[in-house]
Amino acid sequence: MCSGGGDGYLLEGVRRLGSVTIFLGRLLVQCVPALGRPALLLNQIYNAGARSLIIIMLSGLFVGMVLGLQGYDLLQRFGSEEALGTAAALGLLRELAPVITALLFAGRAGTALTSEIGLMRATDQLTAMEIMAVDPLRYVAAPRFLGGVIAMPLLTAIFSVVGLYGAQLVGVQLMGVDKGVFWSQTQGSVDMHDVNEGIVKSVVFGIACSLIAVYEGYNATPTAEGVGLATTRTVVASSVMTLLLDYVLTAEFL
């Protein structure tokens, strides 16, 4: 398990990558039986999704409002502040909503997942389950993973809509862009492709962030310090992974 010698960092990185991949495979196998226990799944959708609702909506509102202000200031220099709706909608749908939701999710739900599972590990609850021939992957890890994967696209969609109305609030009510123009320009320039891009991104981010959170918790060193370290690693790895995947997916979609 531990890395040895001088070139340890590289080897450790490769080992972790392999370990995560194997973990994902084992997790996916357990996802099917986990679907057969909707009560556990419901609990996790509530934890990951419903309890992130306030922070997501608040962030979405302010991101949209800032987009309205900045977009208006930039566009009115070119005398085309009517394009504000287009700028805000495309910016939100394609980039801001999936990425910021994923970052918030990593901070809000990912850390909770990691510390919860890590603490279960530290207090030998997972070992106890194994002794009783109950697979902790099936009853602990898989529902949490699935809950995150289901919650993320929904959170992203909510973020987009709230953000759009935030941009409308600033653009139309505050800055005086015509409401009809705002929406007609938006509808004229957004097509299904843009909406799909956001949805695909959010699903991918959901898988990545939930996987990292569950993996880090499951493989945390069973000490107080180890759980703390695992939580930190979850945030860092999820954030970096989100931004990295975002670039790949954007290049794919454009």
Place this chain on the structure above:
Amino acid sequence: MRANRTLEIGTGLFVLLGFAALLFLTTQLPASGLKLGGAKAGYYVTAAFDNIGDLKVGSPVTISGVRVGEVSGIRFDSRDYKAIVTMRIDPQYNQIPEDSYASIQTQGLLGGKYIGLSPGGLDSYLKDGSRIDQTQSAIVLESLINKFFANYSISKSGGADASADNQGKTEPKK
């Protein structure tokens, strides 16, 4: 049991909100999607244009720069080869002379198009189903520049004349 109930309500609310947002994004946002929401009050008038530029459904209709309504429909008349624009005028503006003049104008340099109505002098007013006969098409900037340079290259003095002539093109419709 109580805690379970809150959990279920919370999750239900979240999933409901999420799917409502998804539905909004997929059906309402792209122009190709279907439109919900009932028709707003007002009366409808039509006008035929040779060229509407990038006028869209939802673009404003103004008189003297004041918004009085919006474009509610655009279709193509394959008999006359004209674009038929339907406008919804807010009900309080019910004293617009029948011989008013509709022109398609641009907001700013690169902005969207809108319809400007110039009131005429008749005592009879536009009502639901009326048709505005006097229209002026959108000015397509490129063709304007093309015309200008074509004329400019022929005679340098004639350039300004020709572009002014092009701009004032109107089509009285009978």
